[in-house]
Amino acid sequence: MxxxxxxxxxxxxxxxxxxxxxxxxxxxxxxxxxxxxxxxxxxxxxxxxxxxxxxxxxxxxxxxxxxxxxxxxxxxxxxxxxxxxxxxxxxxxxxxxxxxxxxxxxxxxxxxxxxxxxxxxxxxxxxxxxxxxxxxxxxxxxxxxxxxxxxxxxxxxxxxxxxxxxxxxxxxxxxxxxxxxxxxxxxxxxxxxxxxxxxxxxxxxxxxxxxxxxxxxxxxxxxxxxxxxxxxxxxxxxxxxxxxxxxxxxxxxxxLAVRVDRHCDNALKLATFLEDHDKVNWVKYPFLKSHPQYTLAKKQMSAGGCVVAFEVKGGLMAGQKFFDSIKLLSLSANLGDSRSIITHPASTTHSKLSSEERAMVGISDGTVRVSVGLEHIDDIIADIAQALG
Known part of the structure; x- marks a missing residue:
């Protein structure tokens, strides 16, 4: 054999x-x-x-x-x-x-x-x-x-x-x-x-x-x-x-393997940074220990993936200010790209759902989705940090 x-x-x-x-x-x-x-x-x-x-x-x-x-x-x-x-x-x-x-x-x-x-x-x-x-x-x-x-x-x-x-x-x-x-x-x-x-x-x-x-x-x-x-x-x-x-x-x-390794490493570091930020209500990433399904994620996945979700404090106005302050990351609706992409699901990927339907799946007006790319993690974090203010 x-x-x-x-x-x-x-x-x-x-x-x-x-x-x-x-x-x-x-x-x-x-x-x-x-x-x-x-x-x-x-x-x-x-x-x-x-x-x-x-x-x-x-x-x-x-x-x-x-x-x-x-x-x-x-x-x-x-x-x-x-x-x-x-x-x-x-x-x-x-x-x-x-x-x-x-x-x-x-x-x-x-x-x-x-x-x-x-x-x-x-x-x-x-x-x-x-x-x-x-x-x-x-x-x-x-x-x-x-x-x-x-x-x-x-x-x-x-x-x-x-x-x-x-x-x-x-x-x-x-x-x-x-x-x-x-x-x-x-x-x-x-x-x-x-x-x-x-x-x-x-x-x-x-x-x-x-x-x-x-x-x-x-x-x-x-x-x-x-x-x-x-x-x-x-x-x-x-x-x-x-x-x-x-x-x-x-x-x-x-x-794929070498790229995804870097995606996951960067994403975990970004999620860890956001978890301690005073302008963020919550952050979710499968391999953060604070994730509600962390144990299940570890069972099913070998790493946490490239996507980090979090909510900006201050509602819709604060969220709009945050997106308008982004300088390095791309404002786009794609994910899994070598370039980091930041998305507002309520107005893009899930905009056709009603506000009630979005609420049922945990998408608020302040929800942010980051597809963490292959740039140096220090530059990714610096851009999000300055946009949060």
């Missing part, structure tokens, strides 16, 4: 077979279609009697390499790559659900996913019930005969709360439901939800996987039978990742 490589080795050494040119780095396959040897080859390929590339909306060597890497990282059987994280979320649910089905979702999820569940899926008579991240014992009461999927993010966006994925996996198994986890806040380097019972794992590759704010990408990995259904939906509807973006993000995965 061959020795299993470590995470970092698979990230670097999983790549396409070399062509006749014996290139060291995987080449780009910027082609929309692929040619056939003869009529029989064409027929057999479309009949799926051969495992080969036909059209880049279906598959492409660069997408296949990206999928292969993430499957190894997550411990998944198969996967499919999408043009964005939300394309992955929508396509996964659309492929697996039918008219009249029911979703059980954690309440603390990305704003666009919440809108998908509450505004668009009801048009197809697909309903959603929500549970709080710390009230998993209530889930059994929400299960109906039409429930098909339990969905959650951990850590959550933007409050970095931690859900017990092992408990969710047991609930899903007890009711014969699928467990789908959005893992983009942690990345497969920090946690692998399949180990805790997830059937499918979704990533916005736009975040830590790319890590440099260059491309949009998404991916779903997990059970082969489920991925086959997702693939067939995506093959027809076309939300596929482009070959160039697949090539770029696959190269980015080679440095």
């Amino acid at each position: 061959s020795k299993k490589n470590q995470f970092e080795t698979d990230a670097v050494r999983t790549q396409l077979e070399r062509s006749q040119f014996l290139e060291h780095s995987s080449p780009m396959y910027l082609t929309s279609s692929f040619v056939f040897e003869d009529a029989e080859d064409m027929r057999a390929s479309f009949a799926e009697e051969k495992d080969r590339n036909i059209y880049s909306r279906y598959s492409n060597p660069n997408s296949s390499e990206f999928i292969d890497k993430v499957c190894k990282m997550e411990g998944a059987e198969d996967g499919f790559a999408f043009a964005s994280g939300m394309a992955a979320v929508f396509s996964t649910f659309a492929a697996l659900l039918q008219n009249g089905d029911h979703i059980l979702s954690a309440r603390s999820i990305f704003g666009s996913t919440h809108n998908l569940f509450t505004q668009f899926f009801p048009q197809w008579d697909i309903s959603t019930s929500f549970f709080k991240f710390n009230e998993l014992d209530e889930i059994d009461k929400l299960v109906t005969p039409r429930t098909k999927i339990i969905y959650a993010e951990s850590p959550t966006n933007p409050g970095v709360d931690i859900l017990d994925m092992e408990a969710l996996g047991k609930i899903a198994k007890r009711h014969n439901l699928l467990l789908v986890i959005d893992n983009c806040f942690a990345s497969p380097y920090l946690q692998q939800p399949i180990k805790f019972g997830a059937d499918l794992v979704i990533h916005s590759g736009t975040k830590l996987m790319d890590g440099q704010g260059r491309v949009l990408a998404g991916i779903t990995v997990g059970r082969k039978d489920l991925i086959d259904r997702i693939y067939r939906f995506a093959r027809i509807t076309g939300p596929t990742l482009s070959p160039f973006n697949a090539w770029l993000i696959s190269k980015s995965l080679e440095t």
Whole structure:
């Protein structure tokens, strides 16, 4: 039996077979279609009697390499790559659900996913019930005969709360439901939800996987039978990742471990600084001992991730003054970038939620989300310190 490589080795050494040119780095396959040897080859390929590339909306060597890497990282059987994280979320649910089905979702999820569940899926008579991240014992009461999927993010966006994925996996198994986890806040380097019972794992590759704010990408990995259904939906509807973006993000995965190590180190230092600041009401970071789910975070994750959440004292006016005083950090709605990004969730990522809905997931007008980047930590802290005043 061959020795299993470590995470970092698979990230670097999983790549396409070399062509006749014996290139060291995987080449780009910027082609929309692929040619056939003869009529029989064409027929057999479309009949799926051969495992080969036909059209880049279906598959492409660069997408296949990206999928292969993430499957190894997550411990998944198969996967499919999408043009964005939300394309992955929508396509996964659309492929697996039918008219009249029911979703059980954690309440603390990305704003666009919440809108998908509450505004668009009801048009197809697909309903959603929500549970709080710390009230998993209530889930059994929400299960109906039409429930098909339990969905959650951990850590959550933007409050970095931690859900017990092992408990969710047991609930899903007890009711014969699928467990789908959005893992983009942690990345497969920090946690692998399949180990805790997830059937499918979704990533916005736009975040830590790319890590440099260059491309949009998404991916779903997990059970082969489920991925086959997702693939067939995506093959027809076309939300596929482009070959160039697949090539770029696959190269980015080679440095995922070293980048995330630095992200986590910087984020913990920033969170520790904020915890003692007199202009901050509270700060949350999974690997701070004061985090309510610190023990659970340590069980599920190898480090705390790149996102720190905190609340500025003084309400909305103080919050606006703080953001207007930032000089170094970027005011943007992305995360997982090499550049530190500071976001006001109430007016950006979760602005489409009502104030009541935001309050239910702990998002106040003064909540700040910092995606801690790779700059020197002293400069990151100095900029936030001067903005706090």
